[in-house]
Structure formats: structure tokens, C-alpha cells
Amino acid sequence: MKNRLKVLRAERDWSQGDLAERLEVSRQSVNAIETGRYDPSLPLAFKIAELFGLAIEDIFTSPSKEPVT
Amino acid sequence: MLMNPAIRRYYRRILPLGLVYAVLLVAIVALFWRGALHGPIAYVAALLPAVPLIGTFVALGQYMVEETDEYLRMLMIRQSLIASGFMVSVMTAWGFLEGFGLVPHIVSYYAAVLWFAGLWIGWGYNIVAMRRPA
Numbered sequence: 001m002k003n004r005l006k007v008l009r010a011e012r013d014w015s016q017g018d019l020a021e022r023l024e025v026s027r028q029s030v031n032a033i034e035t036g037r038y039d040p041s042l043p044l045a046f047k048i049a050e051l052f053g054l055a056i057e058d059i060f061t062s063p064s065k066e067p068v069t
Numbered sequence: 070m071l072m073n074p075a076i077r078r079y080y081r082r083i084l085p086l087g088l089v090y091a092v093l094l095v096a097i098v099a100l101f102w103r104g105a106l107h108g109p110i111a112y113v114a115a116l117l118p119a120v121p122l123i124g125t126f127v128a129l130g131q132y133m134v135e136e137t138d139e140y141l142r143m144l145m146i147r148q149s150l151i152a153s154g155f156m157v158s159v160m161t162a163w164g165f166l167e168g169f170g171l172v173p174h175i176v177s178y179y180a181a182v183l184w185f186a187g188l189w190i191g192w193g194y195n196i197v198a199m200r201r202p203a
Contacts (some may be wrong), residue, residue: 028199029140036203038140056165 002061005034010054022051075136082128090121122181144195151194152187159183 009019016034020027023044031037034049040048049056097114104109106114129149136142160180166172 025138026141030139032140032199037199037201038143040138044139 001039001063002036004059005030005048008054009034012021019051023047026032049058073136073138073141075132075138076141079128080130083125085122086121090118093121119178125165136137144199147186148191148195149176150182151191155187155190156180156183188194 016030017027020030033040044055045060049059052059097117133142133145163172167174
């Protein structure tokens with residue numbers, strides 16, 4: 001699932017490790033989510049959204065709305 | 070290597086189990102080799118090496134329950150599923166070959182050996198999947 005995690009993280013000058021620490025997950029988890037290789041559960045998606053003060057759909061792009069390549 | 074508290078607990082559980090397994094196996098094989106075990110004691114002794122092996126399965130289950138990082142938990146579950154699929158596939162294929170008298174009989178504890186080998190295959194798959202572009 002595409003997302004804006006990398007941009008949001010960069011805006012705050014956070015490393016993947018910084019974000020992982022704030023989310024209480026591994027850096028590998030952040031990397032997997034950020035690169036779209038792993039879709040987080042709803043509770044984790046909410047946690048991410050709350051951390052950035054945004055709605056889930058402001059961070060993650062619904063697969064149905066992703067452009068067909 | 071990822072070493073969060075759940076993984077550390079997992080290793081703290083399986084490393085002693087591996088040591089106990091090795092010691093028990095060597096000791097009991099030696100005792101059977103000398104013909105020192107008979108009757109009910111022989112049954113108990115023969116089962117003893119299975120106990121730490123079963124313990125490793127329990128430890129893996131405990132890890133899956135205790136792991137709070139859902140991504141790491143998913144990796145371990147996928148690794149275990151690949152191991153299970155590998156073991157069941159090989160045992161099934163071997164069973165048919167054996168049933169038609171084409172290969173020799175193998176003792177069933179090789180299921181555990183294959184499962185542990187399958188964990189390495191699952192680990193390799195996870196490494197490839199982690200590096201693959203989304």
C-alpha cells in the first residue's frame with residue numbers, strides 16, 4: 001500500500017529508527033511499511049496517524065484509488 | 070540481527086533446549102548401544118530426546134504470542150508455515166515412494182529434522198522478500 005510515511009518522516013527530520021522508537025516497533029517494520037512491502041494492521045495504522053496528527057487516509061493511499069500501472 | 074525482548078526470550082529458551090537435546094541424544098544412544106536399557110525404562114529413555122525438541126516448538130509458539138511487533142511476528146509465522154509446508158510435502162512424497170517400495174523406510178522423527186531445515190528455507194524466503202521492491 002502506497003503511503004507518505006517517508007515524506008512525513010523527512011519533514012520532521014526523523015530517521016526510520018526515530019519513527020520506530022516512537023511507534024514502539026522495529027526499524028525493519030518501519031522500513032517494510034514505508035516501502036509498501038507490508039501493510040500495517042488497523043491499530044498500527046491508527047497509531048501512525050495519531051503520531052503525525054493526521055487521518056489514516058492522509059497517510060495511506062487506498063489500493064482502490066491507486067493508479068493502475 | 071533483530072534482538073527485541075521477545076526474540077531474546079526466545080533464544081534464552083531454545084539455546085538450553087538445544088544443549089539438553091544434544092546431551093540426552095548422545096547419552097541415550099550410548100546406553101541403547103550398550104544394551105543397557107530394557108522394558109518400560111527403555112520407552113521413557115527413547116522418548117526423552119523428543120522432549121526438548123517439543124520444547125522448541127512450544128518456545129516458538131510462545132515467541133509468536135509474546136512478539137509485540139506485528140511485522141516481525143508475520144515474518145516468523147511465514148517462516149514457520151514454509152517450514153511446515155516443506156516438511157509435509159517431503160514426508161508425503163517420501164511416503165508414496167516408500168509405499169511403492171522404491172525408497173527405504175525412514176523413522177518419523179525426520180519430520181522434525183525436515184521442519185527445522187524448512188525454517189532455514191523460510192528464513193531465506195523472508196530475506197528475499199524483505200529486499201524485493203514492493
